Amino acid sequence: PTTTRSQLAAEYLESCRKHRTPPIDSVLQQIRELPDNTIGGGVRSARLTLSQCSLLGPRPIDALEALMRKVQFRRLELDHADIDDEGAEALFDMIEFYESTSAICLMGPQRFGIRGWQAASRMIKKSVELTELEVCDSPLESSHAPVLERALRPASCRLRVLCLQQAALAGEPLLCLVIALKTNTSIRELRLGDNRLTPSDAQQIASVLRYNTRLQLLDLSNNLIQDSGVEYISSALVEQAEHSPPSAVASPLSPHSACGYESTGLAFLVLWNNQLTRNCAQNLAKVLRTSKSLCVLNVGRNPLGSEAVRSLVGRGLVSLGLQAARLGPDAARGLADIIRGGERLQVSAGIT
Template sequence: MSTDPDNNTCPNTSAIQVFVDSAPELVGDSSENESDKKKKKSRNVSFPDEDQLVTQYFEPANPWQNAASTSKAQLAAEYLESCRRHGTPAIDSVLQQIRELPETAIGGATRAPRLTLSECVLQGSAPADALEAVLRRVQFRRLEIHQAVIDDEGAEAIFDMIEYYESAIVVSINGERQFGIRGWQAASRMIKKSAELSELEVSDSALEAAHAPVLARALRPLTCRLRALCLQRCSLCGEPLLCLAVFAVLARALRPLTCRLRALCLQRCSLCGEPLLCLVIALKSNSSVRELRLGDNRLGPSDAAQIAALLRLNARIQLLDLSNNQIQDTGLGHIADALVEQGAQTPPSAAASPASPVSPHRCPMTGYEARGLAFLVLWNNQLTRNCAAHLSKALRSSQSLCVLNIGRNAVGTEGVRALCAGGALISVGLQAARLGPDAAPAVAELIGQNNTLQVRERER
């Protein structure tokens, strides 16, 4: 530090001066860099012409393209050799069905009626892998797994082969199942990817809440070609919340416009109460389901009111099966009121035109775009003669109802006379109906009014 008292200059002044002098140069450099960046040309990404984007593609492998035809004896020998190679015993019922196959079915020219895997053991992948010797040679209209012992590995192998070989149009699973979530995931892939599978039947076994989402996801994609889903005797009468969870998940799958299901069969599923409400809410916005079968579900008058609300908002449902329930006369009254509203919503021009799908001269079930309920099955629903007023009201108002079954109900002579109210009826079911001794004139009058009407009389 300087000792001169007159010198008040800081010793680092020169260094500061140098920094200040060099600062403009730094600023100038940054501005030059920005200008250089602006002068650079922008980069563009170009693609080839549309006709050059895809140079080559391959169709999926078709296992039936070069399938060789063979005899039934040779097919049985191939199956036995496959069983020996996989170390599993042959299924006697499969060998018997091979002997009964039509000659034209071997090689994929036509489909055989069915293949039934009944009361056999399909645990592990070996028994199913051995069946590939049959499935790669023959296609079936129905493939039934009936009371078979099948686990996840066996289910995966069977369902994957059905998907790959398009082995069946209808797959039926009957009896208790040992497979769990992995088996259902394989079934879901089969449903989504198969081009030929149109119907899935599951009966006599519980559908657990954990498995319902897997099944529901398979129904949503636009590529799903499944047309009918049948759940019968699925033991859903346990905890109400479990029932509600299962049907709430399935109901969500029925909402999207991409759902292609045409028939929904839910028989003996304990569907009364809240589970039915979930299903009704989903079907109100569904435009694909045409057949709704709800037999043997212990439905009462209040459940019939929910179904009536569905019919008011969804005129696409053409077949309604409520057989073996207890909707009684009150429930029929709710449904009749819904049919009256459906008739009021029918355009007058459509009702008057003989060529229209909703015309009385033509059964509405013949056309996909037909509107209004056409088939109503009320077999064994504790109906009495007091239902006559409801029947008459529905038949006078509905332009679409052409088939009515009120068998095994004590409708009496009054009920038969109510059928004379007119409408579009072409068939009436009166099997096992307790009509009484004086019902014969009423039946004769009913037939006399419509010469084309088919009356199925009571059983003797």
């Protein structure tokens, strides 16, 4: 590379002096550990983590430009960093300009407000390389959700993965996202774990599944959707399968999938720990009988019981997660029936 690690560290220190801001020690350490082939933009480095540091105002971010203009990353993490609107605007604008990362992760409560989210929205709209947005342990306020919704709605949106965990989505914030997700054609993975989503929230998610056949993974782990919520989602998936049946090779886990083929229909459904009972089995069984795309189902940590297990036999199912599902001592026969029902079916279960 034209710039060595030690030279890049010196440039960052000089940039900090110029912008009158103290250097971030963890950033210096990460610069010293950069692979040689990542300096200069040839190959993306694995990640840049800005952890528990002060990013208040534009100066700390402006100083980071010495690094960002020469190194791109696969993942950029803000891990409980103290960042306000000015810092967020500077960071997201810089990521957009330099295409600094393919994935951005915001972990922990954020101090920035509407201006910061507007900058994030511009970044999502304009970045060519950004494909993943993850927000974890950071409530998405009702006033901020419409800003994110506007970024997800355009046909030009390139995000493939949207992960909003512990983001307090239940109710109004989720409604805003649903509006965008109904017509979004880029997102393939939607992860909404730990949001205390209720059956009424599941009804809104079901409306997305009726319109959006591009979504391949839906993770609703650790919510409160209950059996009635599963009924909404199951009905939507049955309707999805009946109106837009995918090709027989559509499953992303299928060994016959054609390279580059865009499958339609949900393939992965995770319902781990949602207060489900045996009463949801009939609806899930109907999905498994109808869907030609669903190949992975996880209903672990729900008290389903052994009778419910017997009904979960579906054509094309490759993996069934039943860990901590409280199946009872008589579940072994039901599991055997499931395994016999599918050639490649893998069952993960702890019989208790």
